[in-house]
Amino acid sequence: MLGPVAGGLLASCSGIGGGKSGGGAGLGSSAQDIASARNLTPDDVAAALTTFMPSGTHDDYYMFASGGHAGQVLVLGVPSMRIIKEIGVFTPEPWQGWGFSDEAKDVLASAQVDGKTMTWGDTHHPALSETSGSYDGQFLFINDKAHARIAVIDLRDMVTKQIVKNPLVISDHACFVTPNTDYLIEGAQYATPLGWGYAPIEQFKDKYRGAVTFWKFDRTAGRIVPEQSFAIELPPYFQDLGDAGKLLSDGWCFLNSFNTELAVGTAVDGKPLEIGASQRDMDYLSVINWKQAAEVAKSAQKINGMPVIKMQEAVNAGILYEIPEPNCPHGVDVAPKGDFMVVSGKLDPHVTVYNFKKIQDAIAAKKFQPDSYGIPVLDFQSCVEAQVEVGLGPLHTQFDDKGYAYTSLFLDSAITRWTLGGDYRQDGWKVADKISVQYNVGHLSAIEGDTVAPKGKFLVSLNKWAIDRFSEVGPLHPQNFQLIDISGDKMKLVYDMPIGMAEPHYAQMVRAEVVKPWKVYPKTGWDPATQQSSTVATVEPTKAGVGRDGTTSTVNMTAMRSHYSPDIVKVKQGDKVVWHLTNIENAEDATHGFSLPGQNVNLSLEPGATLTVTFTADHAGVHPYYCTEFCSALHLEMMGYFIVEP
């Protein structure tokens, strides 16, 4: 009656290819019935068929989206819009063991704020690494606006490898790379005294400052090199988004700013900040020669260890200019050929397009006047190529492969498609199409839409408000990512994906074939922190065991289906315990977890990985440790006892 199943206790993989029926492509007889029963319109049907991924097929594109104040990065597949992975970055996340192993704790602790380890971040702007201005699929950078930090994620395993804390400022916004990822550029946001010290708010104009920081990136090491990085002091305007020049404009970068009014709010100005900061018609776009700045920085004085080029030095060296830009700007986006810079002020219905050559000409002809900090402000009309009236609340612009630009309209809850002029199209600088989105779009993202070679096809509208669009989940609503098909003459809305675990700001999308993640780690006993063989791995169960030296107990453990070796670990109460674990599996997806109660420990050990956890055995008693990934039919038996003797 109960004949036990011979063998087969491991996770098995029967049914590969299941779910995909045979026969050719076509609608079939049941399609009309289902459409009628569900009251689907022809547009609904087209949208469903455009976005549905048959079971087992892979999406054509990756989207890397910031996780907002969740502090993480979301990886989505496009066109299905399914979230394939959340990558732990600034916030500990136990499913992937992020922030629970010694290795991950070290990364988080290396970016402390005034001596404290933060357990969250406000991620805003993901930036894929680039080679010659195109995404190369190697690294992803993301900033933490709340604390002015930058994280580096290695896309081979999609694990965060490094976080750096800006030593000058406490908030940031922009995070973007130069065309060969020589530098990662971080713009400050809210002005404070540089170094995050104290100064009375009444001395805002004189003692508070903005900044832009150029973090040197070592592609071979896969790490930012703080010792080779530098910054430029800026006025206490609130720096916002930026973009690097490319091709024609390579070597320069563009950083916009708001609150050039220097408002600080009711308590000082007698009027709210949002009113005070909206008084002038124009704010300033900073135009910076970063290649030249890297040279100037070599002789710059340091603040908190970071070379800082003072404003006057930058002006003297001819590396810092400003151009008036419409009030309350957010995005500044360089067109694919590097020739045009598109800005949009949210309180002006136009996008404003500057011409890089005209900017250079204006600089050469000294067509500028100093602002109140002595920075040359270029003549607006001399730099402008065009203004296009796109609608209310323009915020951010992306590009496609047909010479179209796309601008998000926060107030209109819409996206406008308009034509680029110059070498792009004959019919330049005109609105071509407009589509409503639901609701209040912030950023938008097109496939490789901020590179030298955008791919078109799809665009995602990252909407800030969902209101009534999804099933009710209490007062905290999701956001709404809407996928728009931009391949045809008219834009078509084809999918709504709620995002109920983050308030993402920006995203980048890339063709799937550009990203080449590992399926398992290259060797058994791999240290994901260093991306090299671990020095503390145990790769054979027979060599696993527990050693004790003084009051330190060291556990060398292996994990494989369905057993930890050793399976009983005894230590003395009060011992320091150093516990090394290696997953000696090499099968794809054969991850094991490791939970230890009372010590706040959960690790995720991917095939080949070695991780360490260190703690004090302060509770005398019996601690069952177990695998938290359902790894086999006998997964529940993959446990052991950690016994702390009194």
Place this chain on the structure above:
Amino acid sequence: MLGPVAGGLLASCSGIGGGKSGGGAGLGSSAQDIASARNLTPDDVAAALTTFMPSGTHDDYYMFASGGHAGQVLVLGVPSMRIIKEIGVFTPEPWQGWGFSDEAKDVLASAQVDGKTMTWGDTHHPALSETSGSYDGQFLFINDKAHARIAVIDLRDMVTKQIVKNPLVISDHACFVTPNTDYLIEGAQYATPLGWGYAPIEQFKDKYRGAVTFWKFDRTAGRIVPEQSFAIELPPYFQDLGDAGKLLSDGWCFLNSFNTELAVGTAVDGKPLEIGASQRDMDYLSVINWKQAAEVAKSAQKINGMPVIKMQEAVNAGILYEIPEPNCPHGVDVAPKGDFMVVSGKLDPHVTVYNFKKIQDAIAAKKFQPDSYGIPVLDFQSCVEAQVEVGLGPLHTQFDDKGYAYTSLFLDSAITRWTLGGDYRQDGWKVADKISVQYNVGHLSAIEGDTVAPKGKFLVSLNKWAIDRFSEVGPLHPQNFQLIDISGDKMKLVYDMPIGMAEPHYAQMVRAEVVKPWKVYPKTGWDPATQQSSTVATVEPTKAGVGRDGTTSTVNMTAMRSHYSPDIVKVKQGDKVVWHLTNIENAEDATHGFSLPGQNVNLSLEPGATLTVTFTADHAGVHPYYCTEFCSALHLEMMGYFIVEP
């Protein structure tokens, strides 16, 4: 040129109804073209049209899925399978401010483990509250296997309200309610000395114990009442899943167990636990009269404050029995009428069906022999109604509205549909259909499939391994939720949804109309922790301000688009700061965040909510606080300065 937009600075909602084209239902002319271009088969098309939700329409069902060792709960819409929300439970989550406000910190700290606040949990079994055996949409319970804790989520706002720590055991697995939610039943998992003390592993049989805990739930208060809860001591078998009797079997519950061999692993037994625990053909299903136990518990002695009915007391009182069940069981599932109990041992290819009346008859006729702990073991054949050979690795069973049962097969990577006999169907106890899933399914969930009135229609296969099914995201793969249409004669796989932020174990699905969440909080100045008006709310900006008493500064702040009042907060270094914030918006989705750098603070203030954060102002300097939810066109200006004077 730059005429500023008059008004309209708030988030606006133009375009409502956009995305849904007019005209009637139908396929349209482009459907065939898209299907051909994308090589979609008729089955693919049918699946796409079955699951696609047109823009702005709401899913028909909610799914509440455990978040595995992410420690959270996922809320999905079905049939689209989109994740609408992640609810923070055991793990701090800054997007929703969970674990960052004083109120949320108090909830996490109330369930400490040996004096330590855990920042993760291993959620396994969500349980919706029930009335008369059907989901009532009011509360959701979820356990933390790693630390034996139970959380209570109020579905009006989908926020965690309470976490209780089991004072007896350190791990659990089962978490299920009685038919009117009088009790929440928690089965232990790995045996330890009760009270989590020390005993040598060599004394496993005598000193280690299992347990089942009955947590009293006060529906009016929306809280578990530990003072009215109790437990029953069990042998040191590893208790696993359970289910409550209903209708015919109301008042009883059923809890299975594995490792009745009392194996503890290589170090003691000379063979691995997974071998030692698989030696016998049979483990034991515990059969417990919980209504009678509640009476017996009134005179029981307490351990760590919890009344515990000793095994011998339970035997003497006639409230505890066992029945042999096939080796390595996981699910025990009571059929809709309460008449049959379905168990499945993962190493036996059958499901085994017990008949409740036969169990009662066997008890009355004393057809039992004691196990080695003196617990009466009922005669297997006397209790069994049927065995159905379903396939390899049967794990968990759900029911529909047509008399079918569905059992997941871990080793076969399949789901079997089989017929119930008795009053359900004439053609009972036969396999009716089988469908492959990708891969290695653990639990499965059908619409209200464990209630007295299952709804059929859809079933979700919660697969443990995805392997190659999705775009590659590094060595840590997502899991795969597969939606299966069970409305027809043959089961049809219609959607694959990767889950890349959790390893969910079980889920429950309910008709959307049963759950009635709030859209905004009922009153401005609402305390989500108590679900009452807050005693510390400030609801008028003119009454906001900062007070100082000794070295304590108290901030009473309001938030509304696009301003905090006050917008400058000054305190002295070293002050204790108590900061109360109230979101005075009442528009749906008008959430504001509150980020304060350096103090690890991010709050999510839903419309009407009042929250508090308390900290020491230890860093002299200028801290820009700002809104982390993009709330209006002037959202970036929604900030202020917290100035800590040296």
